[in-house]
Amino acid sequence: MNNTRPHFAPLLRSNFAHLEYASRILEQAVEALGRLPGIGRKTALRLALHLVRSKPEYNHQLVEALVKLTDEIKRCRVCHNLSDTDVCAICTQPKRDTHLLCVVEDIRDVLAIEATGQFNGRYHVLGGLISPMDGIGPAELEIDSLLARLEPEAIRELIFALGATVEGDSTAFYLFRKLPPGIEIRVTAISRGIGVGDPLEFADELSLGRSIVHRIPYENTLQR
Amino acid sequence: MSELWLSRLELTGFRSHERAEFEFVSKFNGLVGDNGLGKTNVLEAIHYLSMGKPYFGGNDRQSVREGGDFFLIKALFSRLGRDEDLELAYAPAERKQMKRNGKPLDRLADHLGVFPAVVIAPRDQELVDGPAEERRRFADQVISQSDRTYLNALTRYQQLLKQRNALLRSAQGRDPGEQLAFFDFGLAQAAEELIPLRARFCDELRPWLEAFIDRIGGGEQASMVYQPDVEGSITEVLERNRAQDVRMGYTRRGLHKDEFEWSLDGRVLRHFGSQGQQKSFLLALKLAQYALLRSKLELTPLLLLDDLFDKLDARRAGRLIELLRTEEYGQVFVTDTHPDRISALFEGMGEEARIHRLTPTPA
Numbered sequence: 001m002n003n004t005r006p007h008f009a010p011l012l013r014s015n016f017a018h019l020e021y022a023s024r025i026l027e028q029a030v031e032a033l034g035r036l037p038g039i040g041r042k043t044a045l046r047l048a049l050h051l052v053r054s055k056p057e058y059n060h061q062l063v064e065a066l067v068k069l070t071d072e073i074k075r076c077r078v079c080h081n082l083s084d085t086d087v088c089a090i091c092t093q094p095k096r097d098t099h100l101l102c103v104v105e106d107i108r109d110v111l112a113i114e115a116t117g118q119f120n121g122r123y124h125v126l127g128g129l130i131s132p133m134d135g136i137g138p139a140e141l142e143i144d145s146l147l148a149r150l151e152p153e154a155i156r157e158l159i160f161a162l163g164a165t166v167e168g169d170s171t172a173f174y175l176f177r178k179l180p181p182g183i184e185i186r187v188t189a190i191s192r193g194i195g196v197g198d199p200l201e202f203a204d205e206l207s208l209g210r211s212i213v214h215r216i217p218y219e220n221t222l223q224r
Numbered sequence: 225m226s227e228l229w230l231s232r233l234e235l236t237g238f239r240s241h242e243r244a245e246f247e248f249v250s251k252f253n254g255l256v257g258d259n260g261l262g263k264t265n266v267l268e269a270i271h272y273l274s275m276g277k278p279y280f281g282g283n284d285r286q287s288v289r290e291g292g293d294f295f296l297i298k299a300l301f302s303r304l305g306r307d308e309d310l311e312l313a314y315a316p317a318e319r320k321q322m323k324r325n326g327k328p329l330d331r332l333a334d335h336l337g338v339f340p341a342v343v344i345a346p347r348d349q350e351l352v353d354g355p356a357e358e359r360r361r362f363a364d365q366v367i368s369q370s371d372r373t374y375l376n377a378l379t380r381y382q383q384l385l386k387q388r389n390a391l392l393r394s395a396q397g398r399d400p401g402e403q404l405a406f407f408d409f410g411l412a413q414a415a416e417e418l419i420p421l422r423a424r425f426c427d428e429l430r431p432w433l434e435a436f437i438d439r440i441g442g443g444e445q446a447s448m449v450y451q452p453d454v455e456g457s458i459t460e461v462l463e464r465n466r467a468q469d470v471r472m473g474y475t476r477r478g479l480h481k482d483e484f485e486w487s488l489d490g491r492v493l494r495h496f497g498s499q500g501q502q503k504s505f506l507l508a509l510k511l512a513q514y515a516l517l518r519s520k521l522e523l524t525p526l527l528l529l530d531d532l533f534d535k536l537d538a539r540r541a542g543r544l545i546e547l548l549r550t551e552e553y554g555q556v557f558v559t560d561t562h563p564d565r566i567s568a569l570f571e572g573m574g575e576e577a578r579i580h581r582l583t584p585t586p587a
Contacts, residue, residue, distance in 0.1 A: 040317065130403070132391035137403065166383040166410065173406035204334070205372045 026052075078149070080125040080142045082107050090114075090122060097121045099156040103146065103175065105129055105163065113161060121159070124149065129167040130174055138174060147178060150185065160189040227524050228339065229555040230270060232300040237292040239265040248555070249578045250302070252545075254566040255559045257582030263559040266582075267343065267528040269297045270557065273310050274341035274526065275365070276322060276332040281347070284314050301339060304523070310339065333379070337369035340525035342514045346534045348506045352486070352493055359484040366513050367425050370520035374421045381414035385480055393473045399466070412458040415479045419452050422482065426450040432512035439547075440504050440511075440540070443488040448509075453481035503535045507544075514553075524554030532558050533565065545569050549576075 026048055034044035051059055075081070076088035083089070090096070090110070100121025104110055110123050126141045149155065160175070162168035176187060193211035194203050203211075229250040235241040240262035255263040264280055268287070271279040278287055288295050294315035301308045311323040322329045329335050350358050368375040388407035391400050426448050437446040454461045454477055461477050462469075469475055486493045488505055497505065517525050527548065532541055548556050560566045563579065570577035 132387050132394055132403075135394065137391075137394075166380060166387060169410065170387065170403075170406040173409070174403060177402060177405060204376065206376045209373075 076125075079123045080127060080145065081110055081123060095120070099154055100159070101149065101153070101155045101157070102159040102161050103172075104161050105168070105171075109161060121157075126171065129162065129165075130171045131167045138178075141171075143175065143178065146175070147180070150180070150183060155185060157186040157188060160187070162189075164192050227305075227554060228301065228303050228526065230273075230299055230301050230526065232298075233266070233269065234296075234298040235266070235269055236296040236298075237289040238269055238295040238297060239287055239289060241265060242289060242292075246580055248557075248580075249575065250555055251549075252570055252573060252577035253555070253557045254570060254577065254579040255557060255582060256561070256563045256566055256579060259561060261582040261584060263582055264345075264530050267345075267530055267557060267559065270299075270526060270528060271341055271343060272297055272312055273299050274339045276312070276320070276335060279343050280345065280530075284320055285316050288314070288316065303339070333372075333375055336375065337517075337521055340369055340517050340521055340523060341528055342510055342517065342525050343528045343530065344507065344510045344532075344535070345528075345530035348510065349502065351506060351509070352497070352502045356481070356483045359486070360480075360482060362513075363422060363425055363484055366429075366517065367421060369517060371421065374418065377414045377417040377421075381411060381418060381479060384410045384414065385475060385478070389474045392469055392475065395470065395473075397471060397473075399470050404466070408459060408462045411462065411475075411478060415454070415458045418479055422452070423450050426484070429512050429516055432515045433508055436508035436511045436515075437488070437505065440508050440544075443501055443504065445489055446505060446508060447487050449485045449487070451483040451485055453477055453479065453483070507535050518552070524552070527553060527556045529556065529558045531560065533560060533562075538565065538568070541565075542569060549573075 029048040029051070030041065030044045033039055033047050034041050036044075039047070051062075072084070074083050074086060076083040076091055077086050078091040079088060081088050081090065085092075097120050100119075101124055102113065102119060102121055103124050103126060104113065105126055105128060107125060110125065113119050113123075124142065124146045126143065126146070128136050128141050130136060130138060130141065150158070158179075160172040162172050172189060179185065179187070191214060193207055193214065194200065200208065230248050231250070233244075233246045233248065235244045237243075240260070244262070244266075246266065255266055257263055268278055268280050271277075272287075277284070294313065296314075297310075297312045299310045301310060309323070309325050311326075312320070313322075314320045320332075322332060322335060324335070351362055364378060368378065384407050388404070388411065391403055391407065394400075430448055433446050433448060437443050458478060462475075465477055486505065486509075488497055488501055491497070493502060493505055514525055514527060532544075536544060547553070558566060558569070563581070566579055570579065
């Protein structure tokens with residue numbers, strides 16, 4: 001807790017619905033910050049007051065970054081990842097295996113898989129998973145654009161790298177059934193099982209069960 | 225000495241308790257005091273530590289003391305000879321968090337069955353009178369505590385069902401086509417795992433139930449029969465009901481409609497049992513649950529008896545306490561409004577029993 005907290009304590013305890021900040025400008029800032037996910041009114045006020053005390057050039061940098069984020073960021077025309085250019089840096093990289101396509105939910109998954117250094121193909125970002133409860137059906141996702149890539153790009157293997165949840169499974173199932181009949185393509189899914197460094201006794205039965213069913217030749221475990 | 229027992233409990237902002245502390249003994253603990261002083265809330269807190277959720281009704285938010293903005297339950301257990309700290313904290317804006325020996329638990333599911341507890345309370349009556357959902361929840365909770373495979377498959381089934389129903393609702397009477405395929409496939413797959421486990425649960429509980437009815441009285445023969453809503457292929461049933469499901473906007477058949485039929489002397493308890501018979505049956509059922517969990521978990525669960533005299537007169541209550549004194553039972557908590565009745569029950573037990581008086585908090 002920073003030492004400014006007690007000073008604002010009377011403010012925080014009052015009922016915000018009827019609160020007068022004495023500054024309309026401050027109120028607008030709090031309201032705007034409070035719209036961010038995970039930021040309540042108390043945190044928004046703390047951030048706003050922090051910004052008031054910050055050096056002006058920091059705030060101008062922040063404003064500039066936000067404006068650019070709003071006006072200039074694009075979605076890659078090929079894979080739908082976020083990008084500064086029409087086609088993203090991954091899709092234009094010459095050394096990538098263009099016949100290998102990895103399907104992911106969003107940009108965070110691209111970053112995670114890139115960080116492993118184990119994948120040298122390209123990606124397709126769906127922009128979510130099928131979840132009727134959240135009003136997300138196939139039409140809301142980049143599914144048609146994925147199917148449209150398969151033949152022109154001569155994809156040989158399609159890898160489903162989706163979360164091990166009902167939503168991830170249902171999305172993969174739907175995609176699998178939507179593949180054009182007769183298309184020659186290997187469809188795989190990332191393996192599920194015991195995490196590296198996890199002792200067996202603490203593994204949940206479902207993951208452990210899968211690891212047994214989908215066991216691999218021992219030699220394969222010696223590879224990186 | 226019980227294998228599992230609660231020695232210290234600290235409540236902060238939990239239901240009626242602004243702050244309360246208890247030092248329990250390892251066998252019998254009586255909680256006495258007038259109505260409204262929070263005796264049942266102490267049992268509720270213990271149930272929270274065991275199952276991560278309330279038993280007596282309401283939800284997490286309603287378990288926060290009026291006017292407060294969080295609750296905290298801290299406890300010290302002895303489990304298989306080792307001291308264990310448990311802590312459960314909840315604030316409406318944040319996630320419920322449980323810590324075991326200071327370490328946060330990622331998934332509450334992994335905690336089930338580790339600190340088992342069985343509740344016997346007046347609201348058990350709903351298991352007889354209430355909808356089939358009550359009986360399914362009872363079965364699900366008992367099986368889940370001793371079988372992680374069941375819990376995983378059940379969680380998956382419930383998630384799939386929610387998604388399928390949401391899809392049917394959003395389709396507004398039109399067939400959602402391809403999209404249903406996965407949910408049908410997944411539901412069938414999960415049901416295939418769950419149905420045999422529900423049947424096995426009944427087979428395992430039945431002998432205990434019969435033995436306890438015999439012991440407690442109130443009937444000659446008790447039984448419990450599992451009646452799956454769908455016998456045979458769920459896939460086929462979903463297919464056959466598809467048009468109707470689409471029209472109604474929800475999944476009408478499946479595991480979520482299963483019934484557990486309870487009967488006494490060949491007559492269905494819900495329709496024919498007298499009040500007294502139903503109460504005896506429920507007591508036998510809960511003791512059977514206790515025995516089954518004990519044999520599966522190899523640990524004596526805590527037994528939480530709320531308002532014991534609701535189910536039993538003084539003579540039968542005394543007989544029950546005699547039974548619970550044996551080695552097969554662990555720590556027991558009993559609530560009552562009459563200090564004398566509890567004192568009489570615990571007479572001659574010495575260190576084995578302690579009475580905790582709840583008094584009004586000074587204003």
